[in-house]
Amino acid sequence: MSTSLYIHIPWCLHKCSYCDFYSLPSASDAVPGSGYVDRLIEEINVSAINGTLHSIFLGGGTPSMIAPSDLGRLLNSISKKYDMPSEITLEANPETLNESVLRELRAVGFTRLSCGVQSFDAGQLQFLERVHSADKARDALRAASRAGFENRNLDLIYTLPSQTMADLENDLHDAIALEPTHISAYQLIVEPGTPLERKVESGDVTLPDEEIAIAMWHRVRKILGEAGYTAYEVSNFAQPGFECIHNVHYWECGDYLGIGTGAVSRIGQHRWRRARNTKSYMMGELHVDQEEYLTDQEMRTEVCMLGLRMTCGLDLERFESRFGKSFESFYPGRIAAWKEKGLATGDSHLQLTPSGMLLLDSLVSELV
Template structure:
């Protein structure tokens, strides 16, 4: 099961925020994340807060989940008061949001628009498994106002998918991409994983070729992490599968950067590539420290330097909202030092880099340039490809 939530400080029962956090609301970009915690099967590598029907048990229903999500959207409106907070991005993740009817996902979006208001040209994304949608479903989703779909492709190689416990047929991916285009979506993204035990470099090349053949607007490619408590971790511990090899992961990252770049997809964050103008604006909000409200069990939020996280289990989440109580489990108020550390951690990962004004004057920038980890520059610190491979080490050098 997923790891435990952090302890934090007590969160107010009404969800209220300090006046200092609310002071700038509406002047900073605002996004809304909706966590849909349902999956048909649990993938062996996944430690996200998701549940199959068996794991949910009695008393929790997909059919009533949208009512609870809408209730939290209304809570957000109450907490934010009468401030004008146009929502610039919406992102439905999970889990598999498209296990819910398209009409239910439409209800969530309507509630966001009615309570907070969608900004003109808002980016509205949902994640989807390739075997969870068809053309008719995608057409209804597009009609409901969704503009972007992110498909969980992971790999194009059957034995790699099997090791990951992914159930879709890799041949399904180009079919649903074409269906989404036919339905009129503005942007399409593919999520990939590299470094699965047993995946060769040739396997990864096959996946990259298949992904780019579908002409996506955006690709996310993450190295496999063996998370404690997952089925994959137990298999590794028993010696059934090897741990991912760091040199192999580096080779596959370079292959991804070269292949995606040749296909017209440039990197804009260490693990994300897109066509010009197709960057995921919602995720950029996370990396830039903007405001966002996370709806759903286990969802995290950040507004004006206050971060909080909801109770994990859908039953506890439903009980709290049903009682008119905030679903927040705990929160923390970030001090200036913590916010600076997080800014360095996140912004240094971006193609735009970190302003030199945010870099400690004693940081060994010249040495990082000499080591080929950052680009020579006087105004921004930008990682080279080698620096992207060693981003964690660069951050350690930048922080006092």
């Protein structure tokens, strides 16, 4: 049994127009990084992870707004309590990085860097309200390589307003030219309550329709595949051996503990969220603002929904040992029906074909 550790850092220099993560806009010098890390260390010291630590992921927000020395203190405290895993990821944004910072981050123990680039098009970066330029993103990725980050992810967003297929191809080729070992390419989602939603609802912004979005998804897979990045999940691509251990653990429905304000944990069927209240967290209060116990059926649905996102598919043997009965017993005839329609394949693993992946939500809704 192993558990992954997620640590949330809740600050960003600026709130991007599409973002619904828990992040607070703040100037770098106003972030109470050292005090926040003290609270994180206290929370880690009272945590109780059974078994080994599978991976560590610092996400946000913009974790790279915290000084490397403070992040080093944090990793050092974790290492006193748990054996350190091989993959320790830091999410970062280009505007906070330079070669000397990256060398420090590598030296204090981070083994993987995940950099939010989103686009190389100046107009799209402005639309997304990113605070970095395309050149700054290029500099950051190149500096990460020189600083010894062999394992580097680059995040892209597509299906942007007025984005053409040629624009998308340019973004992909720009990303590939930087030789990251991993690329996450997500379609732009209009999240409720964001400025983006208001712009779409008012008609100020029009996003590509579904047909174009599907064509773009296929083009992303083709171009990245030809460049040596295998699609191992709906939106994630890696060179061989560089799949994200932390995210695969999520998709396999492994346990994870979330530390820090707003962080979500799920251990077995118990899921809870540390309160989204940084002020009280800074005072050492560990409140929970959401909590639920998943029913067996909810857990099965979650295992299917996440497992089927992966190209390797849902491990049917593991499913059976987890739930005591086979997938076929719970959902008789589903596998055969999906295979007949060309939506699924595989024997020991139930794998969705690209056409099946595009229907993932609707296929999982059949699992009742």
